[in-house]
Each structure stands twice: as structure tokens, then as C-alpha cells.
């Protein structure tokens with residue numbers, strides 16, 4: 001058999017290896033606890049890109065982080081809403097080298113929280129989202145049975161200028177295992193309209209739905225291809 005390539009033909013430069021979902025999941029599995037910050041000024045500054053998980057209380061943020069990192073108790077998930085009360089950071093990267101950070105943020109909208117605490121947290125969140133310099137992406141978790149609520153909308157407005165400047169956004173409709181196909185499709189279309197074309201996916205920690213695509217996306221956000229000359 002003869003090779004279609006002539007032996008004296010110049011060898012093409014090897015293409016940058018595309019990362020597979022399995023590799024992205026292996027990378028997420030390296031997650032380790034970095035720090036917890038009760039207030040914004042306690043958050044250590046970083047050079048590496050950070051991805052924030054935001055959403056209403058009980059939407060499934062901590063469970064999603066545990067599922068994505070394939071670690072049962074990395075982020076503290078609970079049936080009691082309002083469980084996550086500080087900003088928790090998790091470092092990612094092989095061989096102990098941190099190349100990205102995940103931030104689990106406290107949920108908003110939990111009715112039983114005293115009003116003053118609610119307002120304080122909304123300010124902390126808004127400050128974080130507006131001022132965190134290394135913020136590369138936001139994953140907003142939405143329970144599709146409630147849809148995108150007023151508080152989610154306010155948050156989207158807060159980050160709108162940054163989205164226009166290149167910040168990434170993924171809206172995950174969580175607990176998708178609780179929806180039938182028709183309900184899931186309806187929830188997807190409504191959320192897509194409400195986020196004005198932003199990326200929206202179904203996610204179920206229980207059924208591992210959306211896991212591979214989300215893992216790959218988080219890798220791509222934090223490891224952008226260098227712009228071609």
C-alpha cells in the first residue's frame with residue numbers, strides 16, 4: 001500500500017490537541033478546597049480564571065459542583081436552603097498547579113433569611129460579579145420549575161456590561177430529572193428567550209445529564225485557544 005502523502009511533502013504542523021469531555025472531566029476531578037471567604041475583602045486575588053456558580057438558594061449549585069468534580073462532599077449541599085453562606089473557592093489543575101478556580105456563591109432569594117442579611121448578600125454578590133477581575137465565566141443555576149426569577153434577572157442585568165465585554169454565561173436548568181421531555185423543552189425555550197440568546201442547557205446531577213458538555217465548556221472558557229496570528 002502506498003501512502004497518499006509523498007515522503008518529501010512538508011509535514012503539517014500538529015493541530016493543537018482538542019480536549020475531550022473525558023479529559024475535561026479528569027481536569028475537574030482535580031478540584032480541591034482552596035478557601036472560604038465570609039466577605040469579599042477576604043477573597044484572595046488570583047491570576048487564574050475563575051468561574052462563579054450563582055443562583056437562587058436550593059437551585060442545586062453545590063450539588064452541581066460536586067457532580068462536575070466527581071467529589072461527593074467538596075461543596076456543602078443540603079436540603080436546607082441557605083446552606084452555603086460564604087464564598088467557597090476550589091482550585092483546579094493537574095500536578096498541583098492551579099489553572100482555574102471555581103467559586104460556589106451563596107444562593108439568593110431564600111425567604112427565611114432576615115431582610116438585612118439578604119440585602120447584605122445581594123451587595124456582596126453584585127460587588128463580586130462586578131469587581132472580580134479574574135472572573136471568566138458565570139454558571140447560573142435555575143430550577144426550571146420556577147424558571148428565571150426576578151432576582152436572577154437582576155443578577156443578569158448586573159453582569160450585562162461584563163457579558164458584552166466577553167464574560168461567559170451558561171444557564172443550567174437543574175434537576176432536569178424531575179421534568180418530562182415536553183416540560184424540559186418548554187423550560188429550555190422560555191429560558192433561552194429570557195436570557196436573550198445566552199447558552200442554556202438542561203442539567204441533572206442525579207442522572208448526570210449535561211455533565212460532559214458542561215465540563216467541556218468550563219475547560220474551554222478557562223483555556224481559550226490562542227488567537228491565530
Ligand SMILES: Nc1nc2c(ncn2[C@@H]2O[C@H](COP(=O)(O)OP(=O)(O)OP(=O)(O)O)[C@@H](O)[C@H]2O)c(=O)[nH]1
Nearest residue numbers: 057058059060061062063077078082083084107205
Ligand atoms: N432530583 C434532583 N435533586 C437535586 C439535583 N441537584 C440538587 N438537588 C437537590 O436540591 C437540594 C439543594 O441542593 P444544593 O446543591 O444544596 O443547592 P444550592 O443551590 O447549593 O443551595 P444554597 O447553598 O442554599 O444556595 C438538595 O436537596 C439536592 O439534593 C438534581 O439534579 N436532581
Ligand SMILES: [Mg+2]
Nearest residue numbers: 061062076084
Ligand atoms: Mg450551596
